[in-house]
Amino acid sequence: MTKKDLFRLIIKIFGLYFVISSLFSIIPFNIEFLTTQIYSNAPFDYANGIWMIVNIAWIILLFVLLIYKPDIILKWLKLDKGFDDDRIDFQNFNTVNIL
Secondary structure: OEHHHHHHHHHHHHHHHHHHHHHHOHHHHHHHHHHHHHHOOOOOOHHHHHHHHHHHHHHHHHHHHHHHOHHHHHHHHOOOOOOOOOEOOOOOOOHHHHO
């Protein structure tokens, strides 16, 4: 496994965590906000509707960037530069080597 593959894997795992976190926190909050706005007799505020659309678009953009395009993040942060060797050997990993 190369260091670039390891960083790509870490970015994708973070992306999955982000998606699961937003599915259970941000999106239900937006749905609740929209339903309370609809069922109250107050007029609909378009700024709040636009803000919810921007939030959902931001979540989708981050999801696509983290899961499907991690190489863009690797190039932008230059995570694969500056290492002596390109490969990571997991054959001799034990507790003493990790410490």
